[in-house]
Amino acid sequence: MADFKxxxxxxxxxxxxxxxxVMKGSGPFKAKPVHQEALGFPxxxxxxxxxxxIDKMGDLLSRYRSFQVYLDSCVKCGACTDKCHYFLGxxxxxxxxxxxxxxxxxxxxxxxxxxxxxxxxxxxxRDLNKEVLDEWYNYFHQxxxxxxxxxxxxxxxxxxxxxxxxxxxxxAVGIGQKYCNEILGxxxxxxxxxxxxxxxxxxxxxxxxxxxxxxxxxxxxIPLDVKGADILLITPSADFFAEPxxxxxxxxxxxxxxxGISWTISSHASEAGNFGMFxxxxxxxxxxxxxxxxxxxxxxxKRIVHGECGHAWRVAYSFWNTLAGPFDxxxxxxxxxxxxxxxxxxxxxKDELKFDKSGNDHRVVTFxxxxxxxxxxxxxxxxxxxxxIPRNILKAVCNxxxxxxEETIKEATFCCGGxxxxxxxxxxxxRVKGALPRMQALNNVVKEHGVTNMAAIxxxxxxxxxxxxxxxxxxxxxxxxxxxxxxxxxxxxxxxxDSESDEGSEDKPSxxxx
Amino acid sequence: xxxxxxxxxxLFYAAMAxxxxxxxxxxxxxxxxxxxxxxxxxxxxxTQAGVVMRMTREVVLFESLFKSSKWTWIFGWLFxxxxxxxxxxxxxxxxSPDFFIWPLINLEIVQSFGKYAGFGMAxxxxxxxxxxxxxxxxxxxxxxxxxxxxxxxxxxALTGLSMSFVSPVDIVSLxxxxxxxxxxxxxxxxxxxxxxxxxxxxxxxxxxxxISKLLHAPGVFFSPTRNQVDNAxxxxxLAPWAAKLDATRNGSGTR
Numbered sequence: 001m002a003d004f005k006x007x008x009x010x011x012x013x014x015x016x017x018x019x020x021x022v023m024k025g026s027g028p029f030k031a032k033p034v035h036q037e038a039l040g041f042p043x044x045x046x047x048x049x050x051x052x053x054i055d056k057m058g059d060l061l062s063r064y065r066s067f068q069v070y071l072d073s074c075v076k077c078g079a080c081t082d083k084c085h086y087f088l089g090x091x092x093x094x095x096x097x098x099x100x101x102x103x104x105x106x107x108x109x110x111x112x113x114x115x116x117x118x119x120x121x122x123x124x125x126r127d128l129n130k131e132v133l134d135e136w137y138n139y140f141h142q143x144x145x146x147x148x149x150x151x152x153x154x155x156x157x158x159x160x161x162x163x164x165x166x167x168x169x170x171x172a173v174g175i176g177q178k179y180c181n182e183i184l185g186x187x188x189x190x191x192x193x194x195x196x197x198x199x200x201x202x203x204x205x206x207x208x209x210x211x212x213x214x215x216x217x218x219x220x221x222i223p224l225d226v227k228g229a230d231i232l233l234i235t236p237s238a239d240f241f242a243e244p245x246x247x248x249x250x251x252x253x254x255x256x257x258x259x260g261i262s263w264t265i266s267s268h269a270s271e272a273g274n275f276g277m278f279x280x281x282x283x284x285x286x287x288x289x290x291x292x293x294x295x296x297x298x299x300x301x302k303r304i305v306h307g308e309c310g311h312a313w314r315v316a317y318s319f320w321n322t323l324a325g326p327f328d329x330x331x332x333x334x335x336x337x338x339x340x341x342x343x344x345x346x347x348x349x350k351d352e353l354k355f356d357k358s359g360n361d362h363r364v365v366t367f368x369x370x371x372x373x374x375x376x377x378x379x380x381x382x383x384x385x386x387x388x389i390p391r392n393i394l395k396a397v398c399n400x401x402x403x404x405x406e407e408t409i410k411e412a413t414f415c416c417g418g419x420x421x422x423x424x425x426x427x428x429x430x431r432v433k434g435a436l437p438r439m440q441a442l443n444n445v446v447k448e449h450g451v452t453n454m455a456a457i458x459x460x461x462x463x464x465x466x467x468x469x470x471x472x473x474x475x476x477x478x479x480x481x482x483x484x485x486x487x488x489x490x491x492x493x494x495x496x497x498d499s500e501s502d503e504g505s506e507d508k509p510s511x512x513x514x
Numbered sequence: 515x516x517x518x519x520x521x522x523x524x525l526f527y528a529a530m531a532x533x534x535x536x537x538x539x540x541x542x543x544x545x546x547x548x549x550x551x552x553x554x555x556x557x558x559x560x561t562q563a564g565v566v567m568r569m570t571r572e573v574v575l576f577e578s579l580f581k582s583s584k585w586t587w588i589f590g591w592l593f594x595x596x597x598x599x600x601x602x603x604x605x606x607x608x609x610s611p612d613f614f615i616w617p618l619i620n621l622e623i624v625q626s627f628g629k630y631a632g633f634g635m636a637x638x639x640x641x642x643x644x645x646x647x648x649x650x651x652x653x654x655x656x657x658x659x660x661x662x663x664x665x666x667x668x669x670x671a672l673t674g675l676s677m678s679f680v681s682p683v684d685i686v687s688l689x690x691x692x693x694x695x696x697x698x699x700x701x702x703x704x705x706x707x708x709x710x711x712x713x714x715x716x717x718x719x720x721x722x723x724x725i726s727k728l729l730h731a732p733g734v735f736f737s738p739t740r741n742q743v744d745n746a747x748x749x750x751x752l753a754p755w756a757a758k759l760d761a762t763r764n765g766s767g768t769r
Contacts, residue, residue, distance in 0.1 A: 018650050063755055065547040066738050072540075073733030076660045077590065078645070078652035079582035093654045102655065114725045115659070123726075124657035147739075150555050152582030154572070154590075155730055156739035158553065188765075269765075282550060283759065291765035318552045318746045324763070325750045335747055375555055378744055383557035411557060 004429040006471045007089055007436045009443050013407075015082045016091035023092035027138040028426045031176035038185040039284055042174035049173040050128050054111050056172040057165075061112065066161040071108045073155045074098060080149040080159075085414045086142050089433035094139050097149035097159040103139055104166050107132060137175060140166040142430050144420035145278065145311075146371035151411050160420070164280030167421075171279055179424035180275045187288055192237035192271035198225075201267055204240050212250055218492045220257045222249070223264045225299065231256070231263035232296050234272045234316070234337070235307025236459035244480050245462050248308050251483025254490050255344050258353055263305070266295035272312035273459065277319075278421035286323040289315065293324040302331040305338050308481055310370035310458030311419060313339060317377040341457060342379050344486060345389045348396050357399050359489040364400040364451045367391055367482075368438065368465075369413035370458035384410075390457055390482055397489040402449045408441035416456075418464025431464060432471045439472040446474070455482045519691075519703040522713065526695055529717040536724025537732065544736040548753035554742035565743050572740055585645060593638025596631040600674070603628020607685070608692050629678055635671040639664055663726070666715060673712040683709045 033043025046052060061068045080097040082088070087095040094100060102124065109116030109125035116125030126132065145160035170176065186195040196204070205222040212220045223229065233256075239249040256263045269291040276285030296304055304327075306316045316337045321327070327336045335342065347353050367390060379385040387410045395401050408414050417434030445451040456462055456479060465479035559565050571577040576594075579587045605619045618624065643664050646652050677683050687704040694701035703710070722728070735741065743749075752760075 015651075018654060062547060063550065063753075065544060065549040065736060066553060068547050069544055069733045069736045069738075073727070073730040073737070075727045075730050076652070076655050076657070077579070077583075077586055078649065078655060079579055079586055081651040081655065083582065093651065096651060096655065098655050115722075119659075122657065122662075123659045147555060150739050152578055154576055154579040154582075155734045156555060156572075156578065156737040158555070158739050161553065282756065286759060286763055287765055289765075290763050294765050318554075321746055321750045322551060322752055322756065337747075376553070378556055378558075378560075381560075383560060383744065386556065411555075 009440045018093045019091040023090045029178040031178045031181040035181045041171045045174045056169045070157045085437045086434045089436035101162045144415045146415035147375045168280035180421040194237045198267040226264035229262040229264035231303045232301040236272045236309040238459040247484035248481025251487035269295035272309045274315040289323040308457040310372040314372040314376040354491040355489040360398040363453045368456045371415045374413045404441040414438040416461040416464040435468045529720040533720040549738045550753035550756045552746040555739040558744035589638045589641030596634030599627045599631035632675040639668040670715045
């Protein structure tokens, strides 16, 4: 990766003047034949790849209404042109959502429409050739599938659908991305994105239990493969080892402990993440999702609770029922699946959790809405619950909370810059530049309100911010898990802080039977 | 009956056939292509009635466009509303007075709004053309066809306005010509260069409708991010081709 300059932060979002081809390049590392073949894709580019690609495009057109309708419906109104964080951070016009779609739409028009077959120049249609394929590979890996553009499109055109289709076509001709496809291989072989085997996982969780005990004096458990537990926790594997993710996992464990509910992690499905979505492959996504159903059946659990992960929550919330349902063997009185934030908020409302908010008094906290949670899922019963519930939790555990500017949060939230299969070091330039709009908004609340921490509920966001914050001269540990803040304020029954606070508030119920 | 009238009678039928069958083919395609996954853009309605409301706001008010770009919204909305008003006014050329909606069409308010709507179209289109030429991002994404489409519709509006305000045509013969098309009792086309230009441009528009970006009109109703209900957890959503995969699904990663 060549050297690059971190973009300069301004006080508000500035729409850059176009700088053609500044992000032109060869894209991320390509998957080796062995990684391709493990997923059932061709190992390398075949001789008649043009025909295969066009056939695949036709296949997708017949299977996905979104793909067909979105390729036809764009009127080039330009509403989306200033909405993508990668465009705002790089100035490359091909990172404008419509221009990114047009990389593929131009080929669609040439092979599938009357106007493109007969008047290609008139309607901007072009033949598929190696140059076009290389351009696809580069620019469809500068899209994090965050769907911000789809909020602002008058027809709801979702560039994520186009970029998923493009990646699926590329996989079909033998050109896959190393990062995503290698990781998917590990999930199928071992059970999680990291390739962390059962033994190592068990040891890690035991270490964590010890750490919590040393910290609090309370034996909070993090159970693995416990048959007959009430709840199966599905969480991103980054929660087992990465900072600040791991503090979130400790938070979930404490919440379950206080709720008095039996729960377990599964070694068979020790991964919430589902990169099958990033590469647009329904079949791959389904096979990953099936591992979770299998784990739930094997462990005979009653409920599934989902940890802090953005794209995974999209797959879980929106797709699991389709891919791996129906979950008629689970307890129908609870949402299937239930987000850990829904669970915790529910417990807070039932007064099952006691907090000492001063545990977070050294912090001023803001919340980063993760794109997939914000624009592709819900929490709770009401639309927008995905915005309210995490904020309600934060306000219940922190005294100092402020929001970033309205046009950078909730449904208009800016992606961290690392989602959609971009979270790899060979795309570092794309990641740093794409983080600009979020960094700008964060920097503003740091200056105005003295914000010290940004909380998130997505493993990718947390890893990405840890990496890019220093590029913007902010400390990497600013980014925290929502459940880390829960953990820091939660009073565990029987702990020293518990007895102290009990003196002052004896009216609170201490039983936690559910 | 002149040869010219004959040519236009033929062109009219041809254009209408292309418009109707072309659109029907496309709508059928959209309706039959499955949407295998719930991809609604949230926050979204959790009921079907809510989705109808959302779609209505989208189609009537251009809600999403309003969120994204106020200038494009002002010009785009002005153009589309004016187009609708102009369309209502034009119905008087195609409907006989004994038809039940005639009193509605013949209302003074419908006719005068329709008459001045031409200016609304021209102003809206002018703004959209200016934006396409002046904003570097929009210029970058524009193909020749995108500019020509605006020019085509602007020409329709300007020729129409000219007939209303500059050089009126024989409306009575025009109506006889149009009704003749419906009753297969063909009448000559009034001899007016403006009218012939106006009709020619409209026929071109009708012909390219089903093969161009004008497909956004039916497309918006089929957009899964807008027309789906946010109820993925409550109700299993399954496309026919995806249902077939259920029989063979497993978590081993090999198929």
